[in-house]
Amino acid sequence: MGWGIFNLLADVLFPSYCAVCGKVLIGKDNYAVACGNCWNEHFKAYKGVKCLICGHPVEKLPGSGNLCKRCLESGRRFYFEGVDFFGIYEGLIEYAIHELKFEKNLPVARFIGREISKHLKSFATKNRVDVITFVPVSEERKKERGYDQCEEILKATGVNFKKLLEKTVETERQATLEFFRRKENIKECFEVIQNVKGKRILLFDDVFTTGATANEAAKTLKEAGAKKVFVFTVAYTILKKE
Ligand SMILES: [Zn+2]
Ligand SMILES: [Zn+2]
Numbered sequence: 001m002g003w004g005i006f007n008l009l010a011d012v013l014f015p016s017y018c019a020v021c022g023k024v025l026i027g028k029d030n031y032a033v034a035c036g037n038c039w040n041e042h043f044k045a046y047k048g049v050k051c052l053i054c055g056h057p058v059e060k061l062p063g064s065g066n067l068c069k070r071c072l073e074s075g076r077r078f079y080f081e082g083v084d085f086f087g088i089y090e091g092l093i094e095y096a097i098h099e100l101k102f103e104k105n106l107p108v109a110r111f112i113g114r115e116i117s118k119h120l121k122s123f124a125t126k127n128r129v130d131v132i133t134f135v136p137v138s139e140e141r142k143k144e145r146g147y148d149q150c151e152e153i154l155k156a157t158g159v160n161f162k163k164l165l166e167k168t169v170e171t172e173r174q175a176t177l178e179f180f181r182r183k184e185n186i187k188e189c190f191e192v193i194q195n196v197k198g199k200r201i202l203l204f205d206d207v208f209t210t211g212a213t214a215n216e217a218a219k220t221l222k223e224a225g226a227k228k229v230f231v232f233t234v235a236y237t238i239l240k241k242e
Helices: 005-013 027-029 035-040 069-072 091-104 109-124 139-145 148-155 179-186 213-224
Strands: 062-064 083-087 133-134 165-167 190-192 199-210 228-236
Touching: 005 199, 027 165, 035 091, 035 213, 062 165, 083 091, 091 109, 091 148, 091 190, 091 199, 091 228, 109 199, 109 228, 139 165, 148 199, 165 213, 179 213, 190 213, 213 228
Parallel strands: 083 228, 133 199, 199 228
Antiparallel strands: 165 190
């Protein structure tokens, strides 16, 4: 079925606008957050060197070689074996994720998933992963929002994936917390719900900020016998200068 008369009517009565240039969005673009041109121009992959340990763009926090300053100086280690991401958490990428997570704009998941699909698949192939999974929201939050944003993005990428984790403890919104409190906040909030013994796992999440969430999820998977965990996110938050 094509673009029906009701949708056409909705377009006229409740137009939506491109978040970048302000143009009215019509037809299939109605549910996107930006017009085709702006989307292509602003939903861009980051092509620079990423820290071997935490994935942070090295040029934005130079350490040595393939290490960022923070990993180099702190010698910190995570439970996951590496991080890759699509783009930097800013501009249209930040806006689109925010719409999906907090504004109940579900259709934007399709646009995000389609965009990151190739990158995600090649990261999975490169690391010879057995299974792709995601960092879930709690059942409670899923009910309130109507969906789990990471699950919806993955559906749109066309990859096969499985839900391996359950979030059993509701946590405060991470974005509002300081780094050290983040770690405490998400401690022991995940549970493994399928057999992961000996598996190489790709753990998908929407945004990588301090790594506290991905680290806790990876720890839970490792403790259940997972062999390797590789993290892939849509976006990466650049560390503010201290
Ligand atoms: Zn535009
Ligand atoms: Zn690093």
